[in-house]
Amino acid sequence: MKIVVNWSLCEGNGNCEAAAPELFQLDDDDQLEVLNDSPPEELREKAEAAVRSCPKSALSIEE
């Protein structure tokens, strides 16, 4: 599983961090950092929740 961010859409609003803090974090400037872009299978559900939570549809998962 690979997490892909469309950086031209991401606005750093942090919804993904709330859904999956293991995978996403906003830095001190509110810029998104992906903590782990190839997470283990047990985090799939959280990763999918993060994708759903992004209001800019900036996130996707590649198998």
Next chain:
Amino acid sequence: MNAQSPIGFSYDPYARDVLKNPLPYYRELLENHPGYYVEKYDMFVFTRFQDIIDVAGVTDDNTFVGSESTLPMPAAITHKNDGPPPFVSTNPMSAGIMLPSPEYEEMRLAHIKPLRPKAVAAIQDMVRDLVLGRLRELLPRGRFEVMGEFCGLVSAAVTCHLFGIPKSEAQGVLDAVNALAVYSDDKVGVDTPGMYDQLKAHIRPAIERRRKAGADGEVALIDGLINHRVKSDGRALTDDEIADQLVCSFVAATETPPKPTSQGLWMLWQNPDQLAEVRKDLDANIPIVTEEILRLCITNQFAIRTAHKDVSVAGVDIKAGQRVLLGIYAGLRDPREFDDPEKFIWNRKINRVLTFGYGQHHCIGNNLARMQVRTMLRAFLEHVEEFEFDMDKAVHAASYFHWGWIKLPVVVGKYSI
């Protein structure tokens, strides 16, 4: 499948009957008419939660653009487009909401900094002080109007902060924004071009002030745009172009957080059992109840886009030049997404949020809005033990833009501050 208007039901978002009470129309649209076609505006209406996400989620290649405004006056969309309409000018830079990509994103990112989560968290104490200041003045009166006198003045002061305008001008800002939202029988809509001119008269001096002060980033909303260089040609933006990017935030920051806050308090007052539950632990419960208030107590109805490409989405074939209406208010009441959707349940499970729209135009102020609503609710409930709304004196607006209460007088019993 292109849904045809069936005999016996017709929906026109601007019709007087709909403005008076859109709820029965939304119920019928939700139940029986996905992708409902309105001939008069050559427009498809989407009310189901998932359909709105699907349509608003088409964010690539300028398929949908706010090129005819996202909240057009009805007269602006009664002509049929023969193919895609032209894009608005990007030199000079047109109002942000109408821009195509990539300029749309470029302008947003140039001023989004003070609206991001940590920047918003950093002004929470200031907002709490504003709220307490208002309560100290209002509570001893025993009776006041929640929407304007309490919430409206708080939000207007936050607008002042965002724009680097002295907070002493908050009342003037509030009056200017409210003046546009006065509805009468002969004025159903928001005259967007007129509104832009009037509000820019307030915004332009703020921009001039920032230029004089050196635009060092302290008022990041404006300074970000002053310091921005347009990617395509490297030029700086004029004051007028900057003002055009900020009108929407000026209005929204002033008038939208008060609506769910005061209608949410009204909702809690009508449900005393739920209010008692919430009061048990304000720290834990305010963020939870805020989400249900933001689902059921907002007033903005919908947003419109124009298709610039043929696209098939949410079961409808849409041709370039046709319009789509995203029925956000209706979608928040979709039984496919929420059980017993019209019922206020303070701690209901909310899996997905549509309050702030979705996709490209998703509310730039969503963090600020949430923080304001939470802070105002929290302080009111903490300091006011007994309150009652005087609904005989309440005023309701009929409008396609905002539908809901615009004046909510409250009578205060026991309080402490």
